[in-house]
Amino acid sequence: MTSIPDSLTKKKSARRKKSEAGAMKLLLRLSAPYKFQLLLACLCVVIVNGAFLIQPLILQRVIDHFLIGRAAQSGLDSIGGLALLYVAVASAGGIFSYLQALIAGKAGQSLIHELRVRVFSIIERLPLPYLDRTSSGRLITRATNDTAEISELYTDVVISLVKDVLLLLGIIYAMLLLSPPLTLVSFTVIPVMAFLVLFIKNKIKKNFFHMKHYIGQINGFFAESLSGMRVIQSFRAEKEKEDQFLKLNGEYFKTTLIQVRLNSVLKPASDMFQSLAVAILVWYSIGRISGGTLQIGVLFAFTTYIRQFFAPISDLADKYTSIQSALVSTERIFELIREEDRLEQPDRGLPMERLHGTIEFRHVWFSYNDDDWVLKDVSFVIGKGQTAAFIGETGAGKTTIISLINGFYRVQKGEVLIDGVNVNDIRLNDLRRNISVVLQDVFLFSGSIRDNITLGDDIAEESVQEALQASCAEEFVLSSPGGLDEPVTERGGTLSAGQRQLISFARAIAHNPAIFVLDEATANIDTYTEKLIQKAIDNAASGRTTLIIAHRLSTIAEADLILAMKEGRIAEAGPPSELLKRGGYYAELLEESRSHIMTS
Numbered sequence: 001m002t003s004i005p006d007s008l009t010k011k012k013s014a015r016r017k018k019s020e021a022g023a024m025k026l027l028l029r030l031s032a033p034y035k036f037q038l039l040l041a042c043l044c045v046v047i048v049n050g051a052f053l054i055q056p057l058i059l060q061r062v063i064d065h066f067l068i069g070r071a072a073q074s075g076l077d078s079i080g081g082l083a084l085l086y087v088a089v090a091s092a093g094g095i096f097s098y099l100q101a102l103i104a105g106k107a108g109q110s111l112i113h114e115l116r117v118r119v120f121s122i123i124e125r126l127p128l129p130y131l132d133r134t135s136s137g138r139l140i141t142r143a144t145n146d147t148a149e150i151s152e153l154y155t156d157v158v159i160s161l162v163k164d165v166l167l168l169l170g171i172i173y174a175m176l177l178l179s180p181p182l183t184l185v186s187f188t189v190i191p192v193m194a195f196l197v198l199f200i201k202n203k204i205k206k207n208f209f210h211m212k213h214y215i216g217q218i219n220g221f222f223a224e225s226l227s228g229m230r231v232i233q234s235f236r237a238e239k240e241k242e243d244q245f246l247k248l249n250g251e252y253f254k255t256t257l258i259q260v261r262l263n264s265v266l267k268p269a270s271d272m273f274q275s276l277a278v279a280i281l282v283w284y285s286i287g288r289i290s291g292g293t294l295q296i297g298v299l300f301a302f303t304t305y306i307r308q309f310f311a312p313i314s315d316l317a318d319k320y321t322s323i324q325s326a327l328v329s330t331e332r333i334f335e336l337i338r339e340e341d342r343l344e345q346p347d348r349g350l351p352m353e354r355l356h357g358t359i360e361f362r363h364v365w366f367s368y369n370d371d372d373w374v375l376k377d378v379s380f381v382i383g384k385g386q387t388a389a390f391i392g393e394t395g396a397g398k399t400t401i402i403s404l405i406n407g408f409y410r411v412q413k414g415e416v417l418i419d420g421v422n423v424n425d426i427r428l429n430d431l432r433r434n435i436s437v438v439l440q441d442v443f444l445f446s447g448s449i450r451d452n453i454t455l456g457d458d459i460a461e462e463s464v465q466e467a468l469q470a471s472c473a474e475e476f477v478l479s480s481p482g483g484l485d486e487p488v489t490e491r492g493g494t495l496s497a498g499q500r501q502l503i504s505f506a507r508a509i510a511h512n513p514a515i516f517v518l519d520e521a522t523a524n525i526d527t528y529t530e531k532l533i534q535k536a537i538d539n540a541a542s543g544r545t546t547l548i549i550a551h552r553l554s555t556i557a558e559a560d561l562i563l564a565m566k567e568g569r570i571a572e573a574g575p576p577s578e579l580l581k582r583g584g585y586y587a588e589l590l591e592e593s594r595s596h597i598m599t600s
């Protein structure tokens with residue numbers, strides 16, 4: 001948990017200011033398709049404001065001309081006529097206010113809808129190196145909070161801004177029209193009131209950023225705790241986590257109390273100043289009214305206008321904060337949109353509908369970060385239809401090899417070739433369609449078992465059934481009440497590790513890949529399921545180039561080729577029988593695992 005140091009806040013606000021101009025330009029581009037709706041909404045606002053300003057003037061005329069002045073009434077210029085006019089003006093204000101909210105709301109929601117789809121489609125195609133250095137929380141915020149802030153800007157902020165500025169100008173104009181001296185008197189208090197409101201709102205805004213910071217931390221803490229709940233409960237770390245949460249929540253609570261205090265003082269303070277302004281007006285006007293130089297209706301209209309002054313000032317201060325937030329959100333979203341040029345391009349590259357499955361690494365050097373080499377001059381060839389097993393200590397670079405074959409990263413030196421073509425030149429859609437990967441940590445989506453096998457691809461029912469059979473998942477899938485349509489909860493939480501593995505085998509087989517990759521699970525699985533999995537591996541491997549990252553050496557006794565890795569290099573390569581004879585690294589590991597089985 002962190003508090004926010006002042007220097008950090010200053011740095012952040014400097015950065016924010018710098019990016020505001022850019023964000024503003026981008027916002028304009030974003031709103032271009034909706035400019036007609038926005039203009040229409042602004043037009044409605046002008047009418048609503050007009051109605052608002054005319055109402056006190058009508059009342060002033062009723063009071064001064066007809067109630068006090070006893071002027072002759074005729075047609076519309078009578079108490080009855082003006083009453084009708086008042087109702088008509090108020091109704092027009094209401095109707096146009098409704099239209100404005102509708103038009104602006106629709107434009108804002110359409111914008112957010114398009115933006116969210118765009119953000120999701122970008123996130124889906126972000127290259128892995130980008131995802132490696134970006135937290136999922138940040139990306140979720142882009143798609144949800146940030147798009148919502150921008151939408152609010154259109155549905156509420158921009159329109160309110162136009163409305164408030166016009167209203168303030170309109171009130172001043174109407175006051176000057178009625179009585180310039182009374183306007184000056186009113187303005188002895190209004191600037192003080194405006195200053196007070198802006199001062200308090202500024203404090204509220206600063207505190208709001210702190211609140212956002214802590215609520216972000218609380219959300220993150222919740223998300224992390226939920227996904228790690230199994231560990232928390234099994235290690236009885238509930239108390240420790242609760243204490244951490246209590247501390248975090250306490251910090252947040254403090255900021256909310258400040259907010260409550262500031263909000264509580266705002267209304268009474270501004271009320272007090274409004275009353276003071278009215279008192280000064282009355283004090284100034286009394287003598288003039290009895291002297292006949294000022295009409296009572298004018299005083300009445302002024303007191304109404306002074307009360308109307310407060311709302312737009314307070315609103316403007318609020319909207320300033322919203323604009324700042326929306327600009328930050330825009331900048332963040334466009335940071336993502338700028339990545340569009342670097343997104344994965346599924347349709348670009350050499351079309352290779354069906355791969356044969358020959359894989360070659362030619363003097364490959366690869367690092368995730370600068371010159372921290374993870375693979376060092378790795379070379380090997382795996383022939384079409386062969387089964388190759390990668391073994392070696394943890395962190396040796398086995399999974400990295402798989403990622404390179406999938407084209408997730410680009411190598412710095414050397415080449416990764418499939419069927420003699422550099423993987424980076426093959427059309428990505430074709431490359432990925434031809435490779436199916438079963439990872440250690442099987443990922444299942446919420447939906448049905450069938451959805452998890454097809455992943456939305458158009459796979460014939462027959463092929464799904466065959467895949468079920470070949471993956472040995474048939475028995476447990478068909479025995480569940482819904483069969484293939486049995487629901488799967490988030491991440492497959494209600495299935496056993498073995499069942500999840502079998503479904504992922506079915507998924508891989510149903511996609512009929514040319515290359516099958518298995519990052520073997522290290523988790524302990526009962527002997528029965530282990531046998532099923534072994535059979536599923538054999539079925540999946542038949543007729544395909546198969547790569548297995550093996551943790552159990554028993555799995556790979558039948559492999560055509562074993563590649564033993566040590567610190568990013570191929571330490572040893574060859575068929576198992578040959579390596580066994582050679583008595584090197586593989587033989588050592590095999591001996592170790594046998595003695596481990598004997599002693600356990």
Ligand SMILES: Nc1ncnc2c1ncn2[C@@H]1O[C@H](COP(=O)(O)OP(=O)(O)OP(=O)(O)O)[C@@H](O)[C@H]1O
Binds near residue numbers: 368369374
């Ligand atoms: N996305 C990444 N960003 C930075 N470094 C990474 C990344 N993935 C892996 N590494 C590093 O690369 C090295 C090789 O990792 P890799 O996952 O390929 O090893 P492995 O042999 O598959 O290990 P294990 O058997 O434990 O799965 C490790 O030092 C690891 O810390």
